[in-house]
Amino acid sequence: MRALACFCRDHPRWGASNTALARWLPPVYEDGISEPRGWNPHFLYHGVPLPPVREVTRQVIEVSNEAVTEDDQYTDMLMAWGQYIGHDIAFTPQSVSEAPFGGGADCQLTCENRNPCFPIQIITLRDYVPSILGPEAFGQHVGPYKGYDPTVDPTVSNVFSTAAFRFGHTTVHPVVRRLNASFQEQPGLPPLSLQDAFFSPWRLLKEGTPATLLSLPPQGGAWPP
Incomplete structure (x- = not known):
């Protein structure tokens, strides 16, 4: 059975928030410490x-x-969603959502199926993971939800967070386009190379966020479906 706190009764620390990443191998440091x-x-x-x-x-x-x-x-929405859940998994979220507090629900205290927690799982498993793995691999290794399995440890491993899931960086397009409401290039805002776009938060303040956000859906193909 699963407890009201969403944790496995036999292993209450499995997948718990604010816990360390799991290690598959013992750490190896040159000085034995860090x-x-x-x-x-x-x-x-x-x-x-x-x-x-x-x-x-x-x-x-x-x-x-x-x-x-x-x-x-x-489209670049695939990259953006991977970045979003990647930082969430790695315990470095870009921001804290205030949406659940408006209705009195806290994602760390409830399993209630409501925004913004539940849709994250739906979009990830319905759209993102199948798009990354492909339908054949997804069907073979993941497949449809078969119910809660108390023998599976959902704790995120450090080898996944810091190594395997870094593949998402290869989905970042080398050019960032800024578009208007008609999805055409914004006058006065030419395309940026990544080296000019990264670590430049001032652009969001001086050049605005809509032009960058509008570039995510049309740049590339048609994800999400």
Whole structure:
């Protein structure tokens, strides 16, 4: 059975809020405390230092901007939703929703099927995950909801949050377009490269948010359906 607090009775800490990410392997630090592997260039592995993590990433998944083509099936809403749930899973949400407090419900205290908590699950499992995995893989590995399983630990793992789910960064388009209400390029607001768009919150204040938000649905294909 499941408790009113939404937790498994036998394992009440499984999937609980404000708990640490699960580890699949024991931590390995160069100094035994906190230094990540490769931090100290003088620390050798099999006689050689580890390459910088950034260099490993660049060599493995580097893609030139010229090789990026617009998807004819999915829009940038797919990327935006992945970013939204990714930060929520990693305990770094962009903002705290005040919507549930208006009706007296708190997502951390209730399992009531209402906004904004419940729709997040619906959109993620109905639209986002099948679009990422594809219908065949989704049907094989996820499939329709079969009911609550008290033997499954829903705790988010650090290897998923900090490694596997980082794939979403590859769905970010290298160019950010700012559009008007007719979904045409906004005069005076030319397209931005990511290096000019990232870490530039002043643009939202001086150039406005509508032009950027309007670029999410039309840029690419037609997700969500």
